[in-house]
Amino acid sequence: MHLFTQVVITGLLSGAVLSLIGIGFTLVLGVARIANFAHGGFVGLGMYAAYWGQREYDISPYVLVPVALVVLIVVGWAVADLFEWRGSRTGEIGELLVGLSLLLLIDGALELKFGTEPKTLVTNALGSVGVAGLRISGSELLAAAMALAVGVLLFAFIRYSRWGRALSAVAQNPEAAGLYGVPVPFARRASVILSIVIAGLTGLIIAPFSIATPDAGATFLISAFAVVILGGVGNTLGALVAGLMIGLVEAIAAGYLPQEWAPLAPLAIILTYLLIRPVKGVA
Amino acid sequence: MTAHWALRKALGPVLLLVAGWVVLDNSDPKTVSILIVALYYAAAATSFNFLLGQLGVFSLCQNLFMAVGGFTAVYLFNNHGVSPWLALPLAIAISGCLALPIALATVRAGAGPILAALITLIIAQAAVPVIISQGWLGGASGMYEKAGSGNDWGALQFVEPASFGKLLLVVNIILIAFMMWWSASRFGYYARATKDAPEASEAVGIPTASLRVWIFVIAAMMATPVGLLYAQYNLLATADLYLGTTPLFQVVIVALVGGAAASWGPIAGGLVIAYLSQFAGQLGGSRPGVTPLAFAVAFFLLAVLMPRGLSGTWAQLRDWWTRGRSAAAAPGSPAEPAGRADENVTREIAVEGARHGSGR
Numbered sequence: 001m002h003l004f005t006q007v008v009i010t011g012l013l014s015g016a017v018l019s020l021i022g023i024g025f026t027l028v029l030g031v032a033r034i035a036n037f038a039h040g041g042f043v044g045l046g047m048y049a050a051y052w053g054q055r056e057y058d059i060s061p062y063v064l065v066p067v068a069l070v071v072l073i074v075v076g077w078a079v080a081d082l083f084e085w086r087g088s089r090t091g092e093i094g095e096l097l098v099g100l101s102l103l104l105l106i107d108g109a110l111e112l113k114f115g116t117e118p119k120t121l122v123t124n125a126l127g128s129v130g131v132a133g134l135r136i137s138g139s140e141l142l143a144a145a146m147a148l149a150v151g152v153l154l155f156a157f158i159r160y161s162r163w164g165r166a167l168s169a170v171a172q173n174p175e176a177a178g179l180y181g182v183p184v185p186f187a188r189r190a191s192v193i194l195s196i197v198i199a200g201l202t203g204l205i206i207a208p209f210s211i212a213t214p215d216a217g218a219t220f221l222i223s224a225f226a227v228v229i230l231g232g233v234g235n236t237l238g239a240l241v242a243g244l245m246i247g248l249v250e251a252i253a254a255g256y257l258p259q260e261w262a263p264l265a266p267l268a269i270i271l272t273y274l275l276i277r278p279v280k281g282v283a
Numbered sequence: 284m285t286a287h288w289a290l291r292k293a294l295g296p297v298l299l300l301v302a303g304w305v306v307l308d309n310s311d312p313k314t315v316s317i318l319i320v321a322l323y324y325a326a327a328a329t330s331f332n333f334l335l336g337q338l339g340v341f342s343l344c345q346n347l348f349m350a351v352g353g354f355t356a357v358y359l360f361n362n363h364g365v366s367p368w369l370a371l372p373l374a375i376a377i378s379g380c381l382a383l384p385i386a387l388a389t390v391r392a393g394a395g396p397i398l399a400a401l402i403t404l405i406i407a408q409a410a411v412p413v414i415i416s417q418g419w420l421g422g423a424s425g426m427y428e429k430a431g432s433g434n435d436w437g438a439l440q441f442v443e444p445a446s447f448g449k450l451l452l453v454v455n456i457i458l459i460a461f462m463m464w465w466s467a468s469r470f471g472y473y474a475r476a477t478k479d480a481p482e483a484s485e486a487v488g489i490p491t492a493s494l495r496v497w498i499f500v501i502a503a504m505m506a507t508p509v510g511l512l513y514a515q516y517n518l519l520a521t522a523d524l525y526l527g528t529t530p531l532f533q534v535v536i537v538a539l540v541g542g543a544a545a546s547w548g549p550i551a552g553g554l555v556i557a558y559l560s561q562f563a564g565q566l567g568g569s570r571p572g573v574t575p576l577a578f579a580v581a582f583f584l585l586a587v588l589m590p591r592g593l594s595g596t597w598a599q600l601r602d603w604w605t606r607g608r609s610a611a612a613a614p615g616s617p618a619e620p621a622g623r624a625d626e627n628v629t630r631e632i633a634v635e636g637a638r639h640g641s642g643r
Contacts, residue, residue: 035397086590092397094590096341097539100532101586104579112572214572218528222408225401233398261416267409274388274402 006134007255008248013136015247016144017206021220022227022239023151024198030234031171031191033092034083037099040221041106042072042196046203047212048110051119060123061204072200076193083192084185103217111214119212126208139208146205150198151240158236167191171234229270245269292463295547296456303452307445315445317557322451323513325553328538329458330505332549335538337465337474337498344385344403345534347410348378348503349510350525354414356511357426357520360438367439367515371508378507379500386499390492407526414522425521428514439515447516454508459546461505474498540585542592551593555585 025039049068050061079102086094126138158164169177170187178184226246231238246266253265303322307315327349334340355374359365385406389399415423434441441447465471476484477491485491514520524530533556541552563577589596 029397033397035400082587086587089590093335093341093539094586096397096400097586097590098583100535100539101579101583104532104575105583108572108576108579110572112570112576115571214575215528218532222404225405229398229401229405264413267406267413270405270409271384271388275384275391 002133003255007251009131009134009136011248011251012244013140013144013247014251015244016147017202017210017243018223018227018246019147019151019240019243020143020202020206021199021224022231022243023147023154023236024195024202025221025224026228026231026234026239027154027198027236028191028195029228031167032080032083032188033171033174034087034095034188034192035092035099036079036083036192036195037096037221038079038102038106038217039099039195039199039224040219041103041217042075042199043203043206043220044110044212044214044217045106046200046205047207047210047216048114048119048203049200050204050207051114051121051212054121054123061121061207062126064204065201068200068204069197072197073193075200076196077189079196080189080192084188103221107214107217114212114214116214120210121208123208137209139205143202143205143209146202147240147243151236155235155237155240168234226266226270230273288467292467293460296459296463299459299547299550300452300456304449307448307452310445312444315448317561318554319444319448319451319516320560321553321557322448322455322550323509323516323553324533324537324556325541325549326451326455326458326509327506327534328541328549328552329455329462329546330502330509331534331538332541333458333462333465333505334499334502336462337471337478338495339478340389340495340499341397341400342389342403342499342502343400343531343535344407344410345502345506346510346525346531347407348382348506349513350410350414350520350522351378351381352507352510352512353514353520353525354420354426356439357428357514358420361426361429366437367511368437371511374511375504375507378503382500382503383496385503386496389499390495404531407531411522411526414526421521423522425519425524428518428520430518439512440518444516447512450512451509454512455550458505462546470494536582538592540582540589540592542594542596542598545594545598548592548594555593 021040021043025036028034028036028039046068049064053059053061053064082098082102083095086098123139124137126142128135128137129141130136156164158168166177166182167187167190169180169182170184174184174188177187223246227239227243229242230245231240231242246269249265249269253261257265303318307318310318327345330348331342331345334342334345352371352374355377356367356370359370359373360367385403389402414420420426428440431438431440434443434446439450465474473484473489473494476487477489477494481491510525513524517524537552537556538549539552540555541548541550559581560574560578563574563581566573566577591599
């Protein structure tokens with residue numbers, strides 16, 4: 001029972017990180033219909049920004065949040081414009097190409113600046129708590145709380161606010177939404193910027209308990225994909241639940257299944273889910 | 284498909300084969316190794332293009348089927364002394380079986396390019412820890428093939444790397460020929476109809492769902508021999524060799540840079556990317572990060588400036604050239620029939636209106 005509790009806690013905490021990464025991705029995919037391959041790259045950028053801040057100026061990643069917010073909005077605006085410009089001429093494939101090249105550009109720039117060795121942050125700014133024999137850092141709890149807050153707030157915003165419903169309309173039928181007065185390009189841009197802001201801030205928040213490598217962006221991208229597939233495209237609450245589910249399944253499989261079978265568990269879940277209920281998400 | 288048509292279509296691949304053969308025979312080892320990489324990625328990208336062109340499916344798991352080819356050949360050769368030639372049909376059959384549930388999942392999910400990309404990338408990446416965790420597949424370090432001495436056609440081991448280049452060239456030609464035949468066959472027409480108007484296709488009796496699944500399976504089978512040859516060239520099969528981030532995206536990059544507009548697109552893309560990587564490597568020297576960044580910058584510029592790829596841009600230029608000449612020959616006459624132009628304008632107006640919103 002003790003082991004099970006530990007497995008569940010570990011799974012939920014790692015699942016919360018997956019949710020955070022997936023929420024931004026599902027938003028931009030749902031509203032702007034852009035599979036931003038560079039999404040994971042922005043998480044990696046956030047992590048390296050935290051590492052750089054501590055190494056150069058000895059400041060906590062949480063202090064960097066306001067500055068990062070401004071930088072991410074500006075970068076997000078530029079990236080959104082690039083997607084809009086390319087997408088208007090060559091459609092989805094052109095956007096995929098731009099996203100993929102941006103991911104490689106971010107990975108290459110990080111490798112040039114920081115080298116290929118994995119980087120870790122040494123900080124205990126938020127302390128730690130003991131639960132069921134486990135030592136959980138305040139940073140991990142903050143990331144879990146942020147995932148919960150972002151998932152629920154975005155869901156409520158999209159479901160109940162006027163602007164959120166406009167985004168939802170754009171996601172469902174951009175032509176009709178445009179005819180009803182919704183500024184479609186602005187909505188698409190806003191979703192790209194918001195997703196990049198969430199991705200970058202996620203990188204900052206998870207940096208204290210994660211290992212940063214230049215190619216981390218691709219790994220995060222794959223996690224985001226899995227969350228979106230399971231949670232449903234455009235469903236932020238679904239992404240939250242799906243991330244937690246994947247984290248739990250991974251932890252339970254690692255805790256109870258033989259070593260050679262454990263990696264199969266998340267894949268089996270996703271594939272079975274796709275074969276049984278392919279169109280809508282879990283939430 | 285008349286004999287004249289077949290002869291005319293066969294001319295390009297035959298010329299490519301002869302030219303490639305001569306170049307491989309008369310090049311220095313460094314050029315041969317660059318050409319091998321180019322031909323490897325070109326063949327892999329052809330299977331990617333087949334899916335993208337026929338169904339509009341953006342598959343990121345073609346490398347998984349290449350890995351099946353490589354692992355099957357090395358495993359059977361090392362443990363049972365089976366020739367890679369005999370392992371090839373078995374590997375193709377395994378790929379077909381493996382592709383079936385993936386195809387079903389992709390097709391059932393509705394499989395636009397984005398959703399298909401998501402599903403197939405997850406499957407390709409989830410396969411990495413699965414392969415690494417299996418001791419009989421060599422674990423994380425993979426499987427090294429037992430090397431013989433001298434040239435051995437039976438074991439597909441050669442002292443001269445140019446032999447692998449020639450084999451990869453032949454595979455490329457076979458794949459191009461297959462795609463040409465497919466496009467002109469009734470299956471090709473069915474596939475294009477399914478891609479462009481699925482409901483209408485179903486109404487006229489085309490089995491759209493099973494056609495989609497079969498095309499996915501065929502594309503998987505196309506990728507398998509390519510992976511097998513690459514394992515023989517490296518005398519190695521590892522998860523990282525096929526499913527690492529770089530090789531995974533490299534196939535897509537080659538396919539997209541080459542473009543899906545022509546069957547020679549992947550070969551052009553393979554050559555550009557292989558030489559670009561080589562140039563980026565020289566630029567970077569020993570400093571870490573310069574090579575991937577230089578490659579990324581070049582790819583970014585290609586993605587932004589030539590989003591239709593080399594073959595698409597070529598087709599566009601040719602189109603402009605033809606239109607220009609037609610206009611010059613008959614001044615005042617429209618370049619396109621009025622109806623089609625009107626439709627284009629109407630569609631563009633509708634799309635532009637929707638993009639900007641009626642409030643603006």
